[in-house]
Amino acid sequence: MGKTFAEKVLGKAAGQDVKAGQVVTVEPHFCMSHDNAAPISKTFKKIGVDKVWNPDHLVIILDHAVPAPTDKHAENHKIIREFVKEQGIKHFYDVNSKGGVCHQIMCQEGFALPGLVMVGSDSHTCTYGAYGAFSTGIGRSEMAATWATGKIWFRVPESMKITVKGSFKKGVSAKDLILKIIGDIKADGADYMSVEFHGPAISQMSLAERMTLCNMGIEMGAKNAVCPPDEKVLEAIKDNAKTDKWEAIWADEDAVYAKELEYDLQDLEPGVAKPHTVDNYAPVSEVAGTPIHQAFLGSCTNARIEDLREAASILKGKEVAVRTIVIPASWKVYRQAMEEGLLDIFLDAGCIINNPGCGPCMGNHEGILAPGEVCISTANRNFKGRMGNKESFIYLASPMTVAASAIKGAIADPREVL
């Protein structure tokens, strides 16, 4: 009987033949933390060991509130810098022009690699599945213990196979697909499962699109989400892989799945997640005309160069009707957008551009909403209070839908402006 991706990768890491349901202990390859490395370092100290098991396996990226918006944030960053120095951690991305949103940096800088087991103290660590890694978010105490021991246990997850065929129609993108899937199976539809994306449409997708899909795996409860490590992945990592310990691993043809779903992109239209849950799906046509006060084009879900290009294609030569905040996923993306003239398009349209980081995605700074305000956002969560105020409303959508809505001042179908 064939094996799933999760069974193969965790089996390899554990050095034994494993099946879903079995518990394994493995050494994760990279352990990612962001601003929460400060509380993790405090827990780590309490464990009673002086040094992390291997500083080269730790990656720390400041992104959640950068530059520090309050003295509390500044103190956190200071604690992290001291810890990084004390432990000799070389993979540290401080508040400078090499950084950006943690998940973007992990993929862009060659940490996300096929067949690696990776953990992060952030729920969207599942993003690295776009590069064929088994990657998952863990809690802070668990991260502290992993830093100390170099070990973590997992129950090998059951798997869900999502096969996608067809190609995106004009104005429709990977974000519309993942919002639709989550709307169909709901926030707990893939609880503790390894979600594998298969099919010809996935091969056609860029790594940016695959990252958008895998990024939102956690919003349907998945343990991890993953795409095949094909030629596109191998090409992307060939010059910057941070280790040679990776291996292109994929599920067997005859693997056994707990659940199987199929989507045809021909049937897909632009969609949104309505307030206040990510699985509250509606086709954009159903909510078109809803007035908005702010548009946000950013976050680890949708702020790569491909996303910015799509938004710019709609904003070019137009003017936004509401405040529109653009935050490229990293400084590398920022620079590329600058060179391609996209930043000029955004500025000419009246958008503002903030420094790469999480920005207002989880309500830390740079775009908090007022009571009663409505925001359309390319991020991945729309829970009550997520952007800083419990009386505000967030619609999640694709970069194209966000751009079209910014121009209208109300939720709009991008197909009407393209």
Ligand SMILES: CC(C)[C@H](C(=O)O)[C@@H](O)C(=O)O
């Ligand atoms: C702050 C962090 C732990 C959190 C997460 O785990 O995802 C955040 O990034 C989010 O998107 O809600």
Ligand code: SF4
């Ligand atoms: S951009 Fe948003 S979702 Fe992504 S890591 Fe930052 S806060 Fe979390």
